[in-house]
Every structure is written in structure tokens, then in C-alpha cells.
Amino acid sequence: MHEHVLDNPIWQSLRSRHRDLAMEHDDAARYPAPIAPFLGVREHGAAMDTALRTLVPDGDTALLLGRAPSVGPQWELRHMTDLAQxxxxxxxxxxxxxxxxxxxxxxxxxxxxxxxxxxxxxxxxxxxxxxxxxxxxxxxxxxxxxxxxxxxxxxxxxxxxxxxxxxxxxxxxxxxxxxxxxxxxxxxxxxxxxxxxxxxxxxxxxxxxxxxxxxxxxxxxxxxxxx
Structure with a gap:
């Protein structure tokens, strides 16, 4: 099934228009914290603890849209709601x-x-x-x-x-x-x-x-x- 770019908007934004702003590690990327709290991942459910430890400091909270990683016990991943796109x-x-x-x-x-x-x-x-x-x-x-x-x-x-x-x-x-x-x-x-x-x-x-x-x-x- 073909994925639309808006199905994974944070990742797609950080891989295109905002690539110069992206902090990247493996298949995860985020905006610098003073710009925005948003983080994107390429694949939903992928294990990427090493990348996340690099991108999300202790005590920090990142926000994701659409796709989320599979995480270990040192992380708190919470589905907050479904937004209308x-x-x-x-x-x-x-x-x-x-x-x-x-x-x-x-x-x-x-x-x-x-x-x-x-x-x-x-x-x-x-x-x-x-x-x-x-x-x-x-x-x-x-x-x-x-x-x-x-x-x-x-x-x-x-x-x-x-x-x-x-x-x-x-x-x-x-x-x-x-x-x-x-x-x-x-x-x-x-x-x-x-x-x-x-x-x-x-x-x-x-x-x-x-x-x-x-x-x-x-x-x-x-x-x-x-x-």
C-alpha cells in the first residue's frame, strides 16, 4: 500500500523542507528543542533505543504524529489522542x-x-x-x-x-x-x-x-x- 507523505508528517518534513534543521540518528529525526518538540521515525514499531537516547535527553519529552517506535522500559510512550488532519x-x-x-x-x-x-x-x-x-x-x-x-x-x-x-x-x-x-x-x-x-x-x-x-x-x- 502506497504511503502518503502526510501519513508521517514530522519525518517527511525533516527529510525535505526542514532537512537543514534536522537532528538525525539512524531512522529517527527531530527538531532542536528550542524550535519544536517534534520527533519523527521512518517506520512504526521499529526498535531504535540507541537513536532515541541520542536525540531525547533524560527528562525531555518529544511529540510524534502517526508513527511511533517500539521502546524499552526506560521510555514512557503514550498515545495521547487522535488528531484530525x-x-x-x-x-x-x-x-x-x-x-x-x-x-x-x-x-x-x-x-x-x-x-x-x-x-x-x-x-x-x-x-x-x-x-x-x-x-x-x-x-x-x-x-x-x-x-x-x-x-x-x-x-x-x-x-x-x-x-x-x-x-x-x-x-x-x-x-x-x-x-x-x-x-x-x-x-x-x-x-x-x-x-x-x-x-x-x-x-x-x-x-x-x-x-x-x-x-x-x-x-x-x-x-x-x-x-
Whole structure:
């Protein structure tokens, strides 16, 4: 059976678009911890304790999507949930983009403050190194943002789509979602994203704006418990 690249998105991203960022050992690879907590493996169920000891320090936790290794007793591997992997197969109706600005290094502290408030678990000090980030500012504040995270040469994962609580209900997240989705289509890349089934409001937003469920994908945590 032919595997789609999005069935193993972390591994595929680290083997293609983000290869220059990859920390690799045998058939495992991960992002540096200051960039992202994500680790990918080539084959599900493969034993690779040596590679994992090299890539995951004592007390660290790595996160995996889709495929997970077979591990020994010094590891804690937990299936946390199945996420909805959604894909936008074609461009959607354009929206007003006049006040959407690209967020460069000079806005990093604002981005980190917003993500720490509403998107705290997966955004790190250097996550912005993974792709482009855009936002809408109001009254001198970053009101909403969206960005690019993992991906291959043909697909881009959209991530950190969030709005400050003070600015909810104004449609900012929708406009950023559509802008970045259409922009990737214009660049020849198909946008996709991952969202929890426990967040039906977000799922509905994506469904109303061109996204459809591609598959459910397992979300794992891997922690080195100590030798």
C-alpha cells in the first residue's frame, strides 16, 4: 500500500523542507528543542533505543504524529489522542488582507506572548524559524496570528492560528487562515493542519473555509524516564 507523505508528517518534513534543521540518528529525526518538540521515525514499531537516547535527553519529552517506535522500559510512550488532519485541496474565496502584516524577528516577543497565552504547549523560542508568520494588529497590539510549521516541498502545515481573548469574534482568525491557505496554493503548495476533535469550534471554522478531514492521525508523547 502506497504511503502518503502526510501519513508521517514530522519525518517527511525533516527529510525535505526542514532537512537543514534536522537532528538525525539512524531512522529517527527531530527538531532542536528550542524550535519544536517534534520527533519523527521512518517506520512504526521499529526498535531504535540507541537513536532515541541520542536525540531525547533524560527528562525531555518529544511529540510524534502517526508513527511511533517500539521502546524499552526506560521510555514512557503514550498515545495521547487522535488528531484530525485536515487539508485544503483548492483555493477558497478571497478575503480582505489590507491589515495583514508579516511578523518578522522584531515581533518575536509579541508572538511568544500571544502563543504563551492561548497556544502554550507547542510554540518555542525559535518556532518562527520554521516558516512565515502573519498577524493582524489593533491598537498597537498583536490581535491574531497564523503561521507555517511543518511541510514538504508540496504541502505546508498551517499552525498557531489564534486570537487574543480581547479580540475574539471579529473574524481575524478566519481571514488569516484564508489568506495563508490561498497564498500557499499560489506557491504550488497544498495547506493542511492538525486540530483536536475536542475543539469543535476550530474544526467548524476550518470546514467552513475549505478544509476537509483527510484522516485521523495518532498523536504520541515520548519521554525518557531515566537510565
Amino acid at each position: 485536515m487539508i485544503c485541496p483548492e483555493p477558497v474565496a478571497a478575503v480582505d488582507t489590507a491589515d495583514i502584516v508579516e511578523l518578522g524577528p522584531d515581533r518575536r516577543e509579541e508572538v511568544l506572548a500571544l502563543t504563551a497565552l492561548v497556544y502554550p504547549h507547542y510554540f518555542r523560542a525559535r518556532t518562527m524559524d520554521l516558516g512565515r508568520y502573519f498577524g493582524i494588529c489593533q491598537d498597537g497590539r498583536l490581535a491574531a496570528m497564523a503561521g507555517e510549521r511543518m511541510g514538504t516541498h508540496d504541502y505546508t502545515e498551517l499552525s498557531a492560528i489564534c486570537t487574543h481573548p480581547d479580540f475574539l469574534g471579529r473574524g481575524y482568525a478566519r481571514r488569516l487562515l484564508i489568506f495563508l491557505s490561498n497564498d500557499n496554493h499560489a506557491r504550488g503548495r497544498v495547506p493542511f493542519l492538525h486540530v483536536s476533535h475536542e475543539n469543535p469550534r476550530a474544526v467548524e471554522l476550518y470546514e467552513r473555509n475549505g478544509y476537509r478531514l483527510r484522516r485521523d492521525i495518532a498523536f504520541w508523547s515520548l519521554r525518557r524516564a531515566g537510565d
